[in-house]
Amino acid sequence: MKIINKIMKIHCRSLYTLLVILFFGLTSCDSIVEVTDPDIVTPESLDSEAGIATLRAGSLGDFAIAMSGSSAGHGGTTGLIVMSGLMTDEYYYSGTFPTRREADTRLVQNTNGDVDVIYGNLHRARASAEATISMISELGGDPNLESEMQSIVGFSYTLFAETFCSGVPFSRAPTDGGELEFGVPLTTQEMFETAISRFDNAIATGNERYSNLGKVGKARALLGLGNLTEAANELSSVSTDFVYNIEHSINSRRQENGIYTMTTVRRQFSIADEKGGNGLLFRSEMDPRTPWDGGDDLGQDDVTIYYNQLKYPSPGEPVVLASGIEARLIEAEALVAENAKEAVEEIHNNLRARIGLTPVDLSEMSETQLREFHFKERAFWLFSTGHRLGDMRRLVRIYNREVSEVFPSGAYFKGGEYGPNMTFPIPQSEANNPNYQGCLDRNP
Template sequence: MNRYTKRCRGTLWAMACTVLFAGCDLFEVVNPGPIIDDALNEEAAGKTVLIGVVADVEVALDAMAWLGGPASTDLNADATQPWLQDAGEGRLTVTNAESSWNPMQLARWGGAAGIARLNETQSDAASNQFLTAAYMWAGWANRILGDNVCIAVFGGEDKDGDGTADPGDVHEANMHYTRALERFEAARTRAQSTGHDSITVAATAGMAQANLILGNYSAAQSLAAQIPDDFMWVAHRSDNSGREWNSVWQFTHENQKQITVWQMYNDSIGPDTDPRVPWRDMNQTSGGGVKPFLRQLKYTDRADDYPLAKGQEMRLIEAEVMLRMGDRQGAIDRINHVRDRVGVPPVSAATDSDAWLALDRERNFELWLEARRLKDNARFAAENLSPWAVAFMQNRDYCFPPSLAECSANPNVTGNPYCSQG
């Protein structure tokens, strides 16, 4: 899966396509093996620093795709591992949070550290392409956190100069979207001034995502409208090493049957009804021996990439804003535009409740197994917008808490109510 498909539409999209292949080497990842930290303080190490930032974000997204799947309406768990089964039953506990909290925080910290290092080491910092890209990837790191965590903890820097990292300050989880928006805006401004058009498009899509959740609906709609239907930006996976594999594939294909499509909404419509949510009945029970094993087929190889943002999602952002502003038919038209492009029949909505349910389902299909679903489940349930979300989220945790280590070691987090979750 390329970061962009090859068809070009619209002025902004045409600009992006002109630099697609010329700029691909910016994100080419070759594992250099262990690197002494001081070696990264050389100007020549700029690309290596960026590769580290990108890799940590990709690992964080991978972790949340397979953990967030059974925690949401993406997948069901029938697992032999208790921590995965807990997620499938809606128990997102502090004791199990190392697998979720740690990679996301590493990606956030790595993005901030990479930006700081590149600012210090690159003589052309004001226009440096590695630094521009680092701002964008730091935006993705914060958006992933915002989609999944209960609280924001910003720290890890040695502000007092005593040689140890300071404990992080605690904020509401939505602060991650604010931070993401700042990073994306910086990336876009820099990219526009230096002609890095592919980053301009990707950062604009990230800004639309963040603004939607922050309730900046007009801004979200305006930004989304700038993104063409065929746009896609991805987090790469590889068969190079286990850290780089697609873990959703691993937990459903590599002699494992830990998570299943059974009793998810795409189960009810059949395996071939919508090409965005493919699955196959394997005529077996899942790993825990209780539930039928319906294998997801969106990712069929360990090197399959995860989308971070897509043009089709932008149309659904437009639809949501229209619905919030009272334009039900406009919202349904946008939804049906997306459905027409993938070859499935149109939907209709006689009431606002019907329209919200249609939007909820469409976002489920379009963003399936991309670490996005838990946030949609939580926000649509909290606002009582989608009866499906409301019913599903009964007696389930809405977000991933801090890890036990964070709760124990960070005095700013110790005693936080989320440290008792689970």
């Protein structure tokens, strides 16, 4: 009983200190693990499988809000998926919030409130998962749960690397209740490398399901570094049927899928079509992987014609974090680099057959055309899951594509021009960290 009480005190004190100093504050430590009523969840109840499940649920809940957002808050909470989708060709902004328009125009300032919330929520998810790992160890260990939490930490680092500029610090509050350890800025490469080390821990400790989660995450981080062959080699044992979801629920507004809220309910994020003159035809292709309806009503701004995504048709709809389909797509990208047309064609046609799409003939394509086709297929398979910004940046960083060929460019449909940003900035709120340097660069 003493150790449980000690762990709970450490967890609350350390996480509270970290998040209040670095981000925008929490009203109570209870919210971190969703323990809001001492008559329902007590320290005694944590000394059990049910208690461990509660801690796991809190960590995964934090990550779900960071990624998808939620219905909680005034008008809902924006997640990384829709905000990063605005910077790419996935969504138009059909609302009135200037912070979201900044993402849509690729002119994002370090005072952007939505980016600040996403940044804080993603750090909160990472810190919560790290604290859960420490508690698992104190309570005697649970290899599968530890593997899952290691992957959540790994995905947090990966998403920071894919979405934010170089220079993100990762601070920690020691579980022994010591002084806050302010993080130093990490480059994009260092964030990917740290993610890989976390995924290695996940692969080493988990059963097949959680090991697969770690393998897909590690391959995604390796892809970010341009290590294509190594990424593909991680995935041979991952079944195409494998899926790990970010879960949502109608049990509370906090648990609801914020993508559904911001699109179908709030009509602020409209599925795009040839955005910025070079975006993909997410509507016109009439592809079952990007279902939509609308075109008859206006968005929340009463100006933009609204097209609603139907990939997430309800507030309880899950979001895929990692899958066997993504594993096959990563393998295909490594084969594209070898100009292995037949093998690339086989992978894509096998995937397309799963949902009744007609097969494609890639035999006459050049290597450049093959890569363009592959990235288009990735965009449709992984639409609105938080992958597209990382993919577009990789096209510029690894494959030397021109920014104007990849990102929305030229005249903005509501007036003005698209800006140069390819990343979100490190928010000004991080200036509480004495090591804060802002963005080391805004390169892809």
